[in-house]
Amino acid sequence: MKKLWPLITLLFISEIRAVTLSPFVDLNTARVMPKRITSLRWKGILTRATERFNDQRQSGSMAELFETPLTYRKLVGIEDPTSDPAERGGLLGVLNEWGDELGITLDQEAGRVTGDISVGVSTSVPIFVHGITNRLTIAVALPIFKYKISVDSGFVANASLEKLAEKFRKEKKYYALNELIEGMNRPVEEGVERYNYEPFENQEGQAIGDLITAFKYRVLSETNHGLALQTDITFPTGQEKNINKLVYFPIGDGQLDLGFSAIYDYYFNEDTYLTTSLKYTWEISDTSSERIPFASDMIASPDIDTDVDRNLGDHVHFQLGGQVSPLKGLQTRLAYNFHYKGRDLYKGNSFESVRYSWLGQDSEQWVHTYMLGISVSNIPWVRVSKNFLPLELNVSYLGFLAGKNTVKNPLLSFELATYF
Numbered sequence: 249m250k251k252l253w254p255l256i257t258l259l260f261i262s263e264i265r266a267v268t269l270s271p272f273v274d275l276n277t278a279r280v281m282p283k284r285i286t287s288l289r290w291k292g293i294l295t296r297a298t299e300r301f302n303d304q305r306q307s308g309s310m311a312e313l314f315e316t317p318l319t320y321r322k323l324v325g326i327e328d329p330t331s332d333p334a335e336r337g338g339l340l341g342v343l344n345e346w347g348d349e350l351g352i353t354l355d356q357e358a359g360r361v362t363g364d365i366s367v368g369v370s371t372s373v374p375i376f377v378h379g380i381t382n383r384l385t386i387a388v389a390l391p392i393f394k395y396k397i398s399v400d401s402g403f404v405a406n407a408s409l410e411k412l413a414e415k416f417r418k419e420k421k422y423y424a425l426n427e428l429i430e431g432m433n434r435p436v437e438e439g440v441e442r443y444n445y446e447p448f449e450n451q452e453g454q455a456i457g458d459l460i461t462a463f464k465y466r467v468l469s470e471t472n473h474g475l476a477l478q479t480d481i482t483f484p485t486g487q488e489k490n491i492n493k494l495v496y497f498p499i500g501d502g503q504l505d506l507g508f509s510a511i512y513d514y515y516f517n518e519d520t521y522l523t524t525s526l527k528y529t530w531e532i533s534d535t536s537s538e539r540i541p542f543a544s545d546m547i548a549s550p551d552i553d554t555d556v557d558r559n560l561g562d563h564v565h566f567q568l569g570g571q572v573s574p575l576k577g578l579q580t581r582l583a584y585n586f587h588y589k590g591r592d593l594y595k596g597n598s599f600e601s602v603r604y605s606w607l608g609q610d611s612e613q614w615v616h617t618y619m620l621g622i623s624v625s626n627i628p629w630v631r632v633s634k635n636f637l638p639l640e641l642n643v644s645y646l647g648f649l650a651g652k653n654t655v656k657n658p659l660l661s662f663e664l665a666t667y668f
Contacts, residue, residue, distance in 0.1 A: 274644055274661065275569050275581045275621060276525045278476035278511040280466045281379030289375040289665040291389075295658070297367040301651035303610050310365050310655075316545070318361060318403075321354040342412075350411050358409045363401035367497065370394045371457075383466040390485075391457035395497040398450050443539075443550040445494050457486040458500045462507075472515050480507030480529070491539050494548065501560060506530045509565075519573030529563035540599045541606040553598045561590030561611060569619065577628050581621035581644075588614040615651035619644055627667075638667040 281287060300310050320343060343352060375389045405413075440448045461481045468475035486500020509527040537554045541547050569583025592611040594604040625640035642663040648656045 274642070274663070275523060275571060275583050275619065276509070276511055276567055277521070277523050278466065278468075278474035278513040280383060280385040280464050280476065281377055283379045283382045285379045285667060287375075287377040287665055287667045289377065289663055291371075291373040291375060291661060291663040293369075293371040293373070294660045295369050295655075297369070297655045297657055299656040301615070301648075301654050301656055303653055305650065305652050307656055310367075315363070316361050317357045318359050319355055320352060320358050323358050346412070346415055350408060350415065352408050352412065356408060357406055359403055359405040361401065361403055363399065365397070365399045365495065367398075368396045369497070383469070385464045387460075387462045387464070389460045389462075391460075392454065393457055393497070393499055394454045396450075396452045397495060397497060399448065399495055401448070440494055443548055444492070445548070446490075446492050448494050451493075451496065453497070455487045455499045458505075459483040459485045464511075474511075474513035474515065476511045478507075478509040478511065478527075480509070481505070482507070482529075488536075491537055491552065501531070502536060503534050503558075503560060504532045506532065507563075519579055520571060522568075522570040524568045525566070527563075527565040529565070531560040531562055533557065533559040538594065538596075538607060540596070540603050542603065544606050544609070547606070547609070551599060551603075553596045555596065555598075556604065556607075557595040559593040561592050561613075563590075564588045577625055579623040581619070581623070583619040583621075585617045585619060585646075586614070587617070610653050613651070613653045615654045616649040618647050618649060620647075621645070640665040640667075 298310055299307060300312075301307055302312065343354065347353060371394075372392045373389050374392075375387060377385060377387045379385050440446075459482070461483070462478055464476050464478040466474070466476050482505035484500050484502045484504060487498070488500055488502040489498040490496050507527055507529040509525055511523065511525040513521050513523045515521045536556050536558045537552065538556045538558070539547075539549045540551045540553050540556075541549045542551060564587070566586045567583055569581060571579050571581045573579045590612060592608040594607040595601070596604050621642060621644040623640060623642045625638070626636055627638050627640065630636045630638045640663075642661075642665070644661040644663075646659040646661070648654075648658065
């Protein structure tokens with residue numbers, strides 16, 4: 249009986265990924281680097297994922313991902329292909345024999361799986377930017393993630409389950425009682441062992457992410473107007489998900505991504521302008537190894553398919569913002585952002601097609617955010633005197649307004665840049 253507890257915490261995968269959806273933490277503009285000018289930049293991004301927007305667009309704690317009701321049907325393991333038939337039949341027989349006496353039915357709730365989780369993430373991004381011509385700029389960025397995941401789980405039994413345990417005591421079924429108590433004390437851990445996942449524990453690590461190369465071409469360059477087209481190529485250099493871990497921080501998705509952007513600026517003067525941009529990111533389909541759910545409400549599964557056709561949802565980004573310069577060498581920025589990601593699609597031949605569709609549950613995501621930023625630099629003085637190294641410091645804050653299936657915690661970004 250002890251290994252019949254359901255697991256749904258793999259739903260957390262998409263929630264952690266939302267941290268790495270490359271949100272707008274800066275103001276994008278149509279400006280490009282002058283010919284033969286190079287900028288070296290270092291960006292740091294900090295966040296801690298403890299809150300989220302769920303599938304119903306309601307805000308709540310990340311711990312809610314663990315909380316799920318456990319019915320006696322699931323406790324028996326009727327739908328679990330790994331449950332022991334003899335053990336399953338024994339418990340089912342007990343419920344049939346004592347169900348009326350104890351007021352227990354198969355679809356009645358026996359208790360709830362509970363837990364807590366928090367994710368701390370700091371990202372360092374070295375960036376190289378170079379003006380190939382006065383209209384064409386190339387940029388290369390490689391994010392480096394440092395993360396810490398803290399997890400805990402438990403189980404809260406309903407009165408009916410406590411009555412069942414008391415019945416075991418009275419009938420002197422001590423083995424069954426011990427099995428029941430052990431499972432109640434370690435619900436997620438028991439399932440981890442049953443389905444051959446790696447131990448359910450806290451994690452801490454550091455790894456490089458996906459390499460991003462961008463090309464921006466200045467199409468229009470006038471006194472008050474600027475228009476640029478940008479192409480991004482994201483190479484799958486980051487660590488992919490580990491299907492043998494119940495909770496993990498996926499650094500990369502293992503796919504080649506292509507992004508296409510159009511950016512328009514309206515300039516009031518050199519340091520004051522409005523800007524808007526629209527970006528579409530195409531996630532190129534591939535094959536991957538996946539654990540295939542055996543029930544719609546249980547993402548965790550012992551069944552593995554190493555050749556799944558995977559098509560992750562494409563992304564759409566929109567930004568509208570502006571910058572003003574109240575003082576020499578000081579700029580302030582404000583922007584609104586919208587980010588949408590389509591549903592992930594999976595297909596395979598090893599199991600029923602409906603089971604593959606369950607992999608894409610809750611994978612559609614969108615979020616409305618706002619960005620506040622400030623920059624200080626010595627560039628105005630460098631233009632007068634060439635005796636200084638051009639330096640610029642940018643600080644940005646990204647706040648979340650509303651969303652679906654994504655984290656809610658704000659992001660703080662720091663960037664130091666120099667030019668030569």
